Amino acid sequence: MQGSAAVVTGLAAANCRQNLAGPPAGGGANDGTLHIYTWANYTDDGMAAAFTERTGIPVVVDIFDSNEVMLTRLQAGGGDAYSIIYPSDYMVSEMLELGLLTELDQSRITGLENLKAQWANPAYDPNNAHSVPFCWGTTGLLYNHEASPGEPTDWNFLWDNQAKLSRRITMLDDMRETLGATLKSLGYSYNSNNPAEIEAAYNRLLELRPHIAAFKTTGFENELLSGDLSVSMAYSSDAIALTLEDDRMQYVIPESGASLWTDTLAIPATAPNVDAAYQWINFLLEPEVASAAVERLFFATANQAAFDQLPAGIQNNADLYPPEAVLAKSEGIVAVDTASTDLFDQFWTEVTSA
């Protein structure tokens, strides 16, 4: 049994197969393989093959599609299945509170000094003590300019054109992002703890709700391309891939500010094969590896040395690297207090179940 499991994982590593399924058979065992749990399109065969060639450690990649799914699997006993996970900023804070992350031994990590100043001491994990920023992006509006009644520049576009856009809008199926964008459109913070502000955002979202076709985090792309949808709220990583695929697609970071998200590399508290995990982190912090990955996989890097090596075309892509003025108005989503979480939750349930 053990032997056949090794053969299976060996084969999987050779293809760098990306599993959507659960933890791999024998994943809990320290079998010398590096098990990674990450977002879709955050690794590719080339990256894994280069790592295996360098270190001799086979890599198996599993995919999650939301932080909550990842957290649930780790809490439900998958904590010893993965050596490396990719939680987002707010999830790092939450997992820290739950004691689910290993405190990083920074003497074993090389290249932290290459991080951009903005990520040297992030609010979600002071001094990067438990996580290493891997990539970042924004949440904005992706639109088909042939099917849109104008060029959106801000969140208010949705409310101002709601009649023309009726049932041609999707928003993210993500409580903090969608209610947060509504808060921002009212001039409030994504991370408001003020019940009156949160309620005002709820009422404003309720006004738009009859015109929203669906709350979707994925699966809106085809309808947007065919012109059946006009505007979709989207993460920049998904949106930019689509804008490069089709000229009619445009991505805009709203003027009044968007959410800034960071996805990190972290080691679960009960991770097997911690040595391999550190090797993976060091590998990805190398400027050559990081810039090659950015060129292939279209996300923004938090690594200044890697950024400097990028071709000018990518460095100047304002969708990927927005101007400072826009960044200054944008915010990272951080945990709000318990009463506000419950309020967000109650209003989100009302909006999505009405």
Added chain:
Amino acid sequence: MKIQNSNFPYPPTLLTFPTLLTPMTPAHSPTPSNTWADRLAPRLWLGPVTLLGPAGVWLLVLLVLPTLLILEISLVPGLRLGQPSGGYGLGNYLQILQPVYLRVIWRSLVFAVGSTALCLLMGFPVAYWLALMSPQRWRNLLLVAFILPLWTSSLLRAYAWTTILRPSGVLNGMLTAIGLPAQNWLNTPTAVFIGLTYSFLPYMVLILYASLEKLDIRLLEAAADLGATPRQCFWKITVPQTLPGIAAASLLVFISTLSDFVVPTLLGGASSMNISRLIYNQFLGPTRAWGFGSALSMVLILAVSLAIALLIRYGDRNTVTEA
């Protein structure tokens, strides 16, 4: 279970089965006072245990224990994974009574009852034609053709409907070609009804077909000979004779549509929150309210169990009356 078997617990073949597994007591036994049957009797339990054991363990470990676990979690109010919880209580069940959740349950019931009715209305004529009127030599082929879509993933089939129903999709292409107004049905409850009916129609037809196939044609002939109109024949003979099949098919489709997740998620848009999506959100959404999610699950399990109880009581009547 046929009634004629009720005083005879095991089919005869099972009686001989234990003898294959355990050594037979020698015929020249030192205790000749025991009859052969007496010696065999203590081992009677071996047969059922061997036959039912594997499935029993399977069900115990993968169905009964998890359900009990869900029941326990549902009785801890406000339980969130990774957070300390208070004691036991009924808070999670009381939370279900809030209007917003009752609306979701009501919507799930409307989806389930409505699509079951549509399946029955469309499925009965098809099954009737297949069982009683279609050419004998094509019958099996036609039946296979009808259930062929079931061989692909339900996710793919639901996704295919987005291509058909979207404003620039196949359906509107056809509608406008014949001069009818275009419809914007994707992301509406209409799309959910269409998707659910499409998904579960083959089950309806299969069960109704099995029921109609057993219909005694001589009854219809006798009724016709005695002057009954076709309409009277249908309502007084065909429907009553196949009522258990209709009940079985309807309840099965009702159970499946009530708990369907894929179709409302992909086709229903912003107005299609149903109970299974709500449960999913409690476990994998931002709230991670496992206690409340478990209470919702228990309500769903109870509703489905009730439907299954009705199924056993009314759906199976033909086998009982046969016996």
